[in-house]
Amino acid sequence: MFDPLEPQGTNQVQFQFEDRQLSAPQGATVASALLGAGITAFRDTPVSGAARGPFCLMGACYDCLVSINGVTVQACMTPVQDGLQVKRVGSRQVDSEGAV
Amino acid sequence: MTTLVIGGGVVGLSVAYGLLKQGAQVTVIDGSDTDARASRGNFGLVWIQGKGAKAPHYAAWSRSSAKLWQGFAKDLKEATGIDIAFSQIGGVEYFTDADALAQDAAGLQGLQDHFDGDYPFEVLEHSRLKQLVPEIGPKVVGGIHSPMDGHVNPLLLLRALSVAVQQMGGRLQTGAKVTEIAGGDRAYTVTLETGERIEGNALVLAAGLGSAEYGADLGFDAPVRPQQGQVLITEKLPFFLKYPSGRIRQVNEGGVQIGASKAETGADSTDLPTLQDLARYAVDVFPLLEHVQLVRSWAALRVMSPDGLPIYQRSTKFAGAHFVTCHSGITLAAAHAGLLPDWIQDRNTAPDLSLFSESRFNV
Numbered sequence: 213m214f215d216p217l218e219p220q221g222t223n224q225v226q227f228q229f230e231d232r233q234l235s236a237p238q239g240a241t242v243a244s245a246l247l248g249a250g251i252t253a254f255r256d257t258p259v260s261g262a263a264r265g266p267f268c269l270m271g272a273c274y275d276c277l278v279s280i281n282g283v284t285v286q287a288c289m290t291p292v293q294d295g296l297q298v299k300r301v302g303s304r305q306v307d308s309e310g311a312v
Numbered sequence: 313m314t315t316l317v318i319g320g321g322v323v324g325l326s327v328a329y330g331l332l333k334q335g336a337q338v339t340v341i342d343g344s345d346t347d348a349r350a351s352r353g354n355f356g357l358v359w360i361q362g363k364g365a366k367a368p369h370y371a372a373w374s375r376s377s378a379k380l381w382q383g384f385a386k387d388l389k390e391a392t393g394i395d396i397a398f399s400q401i402g403g404v405e406y407f408t409d410a411d412a413l414a415q416d417a418a419g420l421q422g423l424q425d426h427f428d429g430d431y432p433f434e435v436l437e438h439s440r441l442k443q444l445v446p447e448i449g450p451k452v453v454g455g456i457h458s459p460m461d462g463h464v465n466p467l468l469l470l471r472a473l474s475v476a477v478q479q480m481g482g483r484l485q486t487g488a489k490v491t492e493i494a495g496g497d498r499a500y501t502v503t504l505e506t507g508e509r510i511e512g513n514a515l516v517l518a519a520g521l522g523s524a525e526y527g528a529d530l531g532f533d534a535p536v537r538p539q540q541g542q543v544l545i546t547e548k549l550p551f552f553l554k555y556p557s558g559r560i561r562q563v564n565e566g567g568v569q570i571g572a573s574k575a576e577t578g579a580d581s582t583d584l585p586t587l588q589d590l591a592r593y594a595v596d597v598f599p600l601l602e603h604v605q606l607v608r609s610w611a612a613l614r615v616m617s618p619d620g621l622p623i624y625q626r627s628t629k630f631a632g633a634h635f636v637t638c639h640s641g642i643t644l645a646a647a648h649a650g651l652l653p654d655w656i657q658d659r660n661t662a663p664d665l666s667l668f669s670e671s672r673f674n675v
């Protein structure tokens with residue numbers, strides 16, 4: 213769905229989104245890396261369960277949230293890195309009582 | 313016969329709504345966002361346990377409000393279509409300090425004795441509390457559960473009241489700063505900053521911290537001072553927190569609200585040490601909050617009387633003027649809407665509020 217405007221450099225990094233192994237150009241944000249891989253809905257909202265993906269891509273709307281090392285961050289404000297483990301926010305450790 | 317209500321916070325609007333329900337004509341005059349406005353920065357609790365531990369008349373008055381709350385929320389929903397997210401399934405106070413738990417429990421026991429047993433609460437030590445609230449951390453020594461407590465979305469409450477007041481034919485004048493109030497028996501003239509004058513036959517002074525300035529002209533002491541409270545709110549989380557507590561609750565929109573601190577200052581800005589204390593306490597109670605992001609913090613000013621109890625005072629100068637203030641305007645909103653209008657209109661069905669008059673400060 214999204215194609216890079218400029219030719220892709222050879223510097224690619226490898227990262228993971230949930231169980232998927234993905235690659236992206238060095239310097240990309242997690243948001244553009246995921247969009248480039250065809251992933252548009254990054255999470256479901258915690259209250260109504262509606263799907264959400266990046267909207268503003270400039271740090272204002274907070275719709276692009278993902279979980280990295282157990283902390284919720286804005287995917288559009290986070291550079292992708294080699295070996296980065298990105299998870300859906302809703303897929304954080306949920307214990308038997310349903311708490312995060 | 314028009315009643316002028318000065319102040320359109322939760323106190324003024326609750327009273328106005330109640331007066332309109334009784335068929336009165338009401339004009340609410342409300343200032344601007346540059347005023348201190350507790351109704352827009354509070355914690356949203358309809359909280360009973362511990363209130364009035366040394367003043368049983370206040371405990372009883374708060375409880376009478378709690379009992380009216382369900383119907384009050386339902387009426388507002390019917391009138392406006394706004395669901396204010398009121399829940400009254402009980403609340404739990406958490407303790408990380410055994411002495412503090414024992415002290416609060418003794419206070420509640422005193423009230424239970426005073427009310428001949430009609431004051432339900434239960435002290436739970438750690439393991440029993442964990443059965444009720446499995447998410448508590450090891451630092452929690454125990455808690456107090458009371459079925460009397462509840463919470464609400466305070467901004468939706470304010471909005472619903474403001475919509476209801478206008479739908480019922482009340483006039484709500486906003487951005488209207490009062491600069492002068494000229495009183496007389498059943499004849500009041502309020503002058504606004506713009507020079508506009510508004511007349512009425514009765515007046516309710518409910519301007520929160522703004523009331524202090526107009527007390528003397530109208531025959532009140534209006535001894536209110538600001539007390540600052542700071543609050544934190546987290547990112548939205550899946551629901552895990554069934555019971556609200558005095559210091560931590562999960563709001564209907566998913567965020568966890570943490571607070572509020574107490575400081576004797578009129579400054580409404582936050583400071584890092586206070587916010588750190590709040591966050592640390594929350595993580596002690598619920599370790600699962602450790603990696604959760606905070607998205608907002610703010611400070612707001614409580615409207616405090618010298619003893620922290622409400623003041624309901626008739627003017628000593630003019631007939632038809634009343635001063636209303638309290639430190640828990642959310643909790644008391646249902647009583648202010650349901651019970652105060654009779655008192656304001658001098659009906660013989662009015663509740664006896666003499667213990668809440670200003671004379672208690674002059675002994």
Ligand SMILES: Cc1cc2nc3c(=O)[nH]c(=O)nc-3n(C[C@H](O)[C@H](O)[C@H](O)COP(=O)(O)OP(=O)(O)OC[C@H]3O[C@@H](n4cnc5c(N)ncnc54)[C@H](O)[C@@H]3O)c2cc1C
Binds near residue numbers: 350520637638
């Ligand atoms: C941090 C914090 C947490 C709290 N938590 C709770 C809680 O959990 N439960 C609870 O029950 N209570 C709580 N409270 C208390 C509650 O918020 C207040 O009791 C309540 O909001 C007071 O309402 P009010 O209408 O008296 O005052 P305000 O909300 O301050 O309203 C006064 C209004 O008068 C207007 N005004 C002032 N001067 C003038 C003037 N000259 N002309 C025209 N208009 C004027 C202002 O614009 C304002 O809108 C909390 C308060 C704080 C600060």
Ligand code: FES
Binds near residue numbers: 265268287
């Ligand atoms: S897309 Fe709006 S904040 Fe990231």
